[in-house]
Amino acid sequence: MKDCIFCQIAAGNATSWKIMENDYVYAFLDINPASRYHTLVIPKTHYENIFDIPEKDLKEVIAVVSKISKLYENKLGIKNLQVVNSNGREGQQDVFHIHFHIVPREKGDGQNINWTTHPEWRGDFDEMIKKVQN
Numbered sequence: 001m002k003d004c005i006f007c008q009i010a011a012g013n014a015t016s017w018k019i020m021e022n023d024y025v026y027a028f029l030d031i032n033p034a035s036r037y038h039t040l041v042i043p044k045t046h047y048e049n050i051f052d053i054p055e056k057d058l059k060e061v062i063a064v065v066s067k068i069s070k071l072y073e074n075k076l077g078i079k080n081l082q083v084v085n086s087n088g089r090e091g092q093q094d095v096f097h098i099h100f101h102i103v104p105r106e107k108g109d110g111q112n113i114n115w116t117t118h119p120e121w122r123g124d125f126d127e128m129i130k131k132v133q134n
Contacts, residue, residue, distance in 0.1 A: 006097035049087040
């Protein structure tokens with residue numbers, strides 16, 4: 001898509017700081033990093049989110065996420081990171097081209113994700129399972 005910044009980056013038509021590339025996937029440093037080596041991994045083909053990317057393409061992306069994570073461990077000694085993927089506006093997706101963040105973490109970095117949990121929903125688990133299994 002010509003208006004998609006990630007498509008432009010993957011095509012070489014916008015500036016990026018490439019970490020890794022293959023025929024299907026492009027990985028680059030996030031222009032607004034949350035930590036050093038904060039990396040985005042995208043498919044070269046435009047898919048909006050997890051709901052429309054074919055499984056074969058998703059496998060290619062995840063394989064590169066794994067390779068980069070191991071590269072950072074081996075070359076940089078990074079032992080702690082988060083892999084984050086957001087889908088849809090309410091899921092806090094900000095660029096509507098599926099992407100995975102690799103965010104190296106260290107103690108005291110202030111980048112904590114704080115979830116509001118709902119243990120009271122445990123009583124709904126049986127009914128929830130029925131809805132997705134039938």
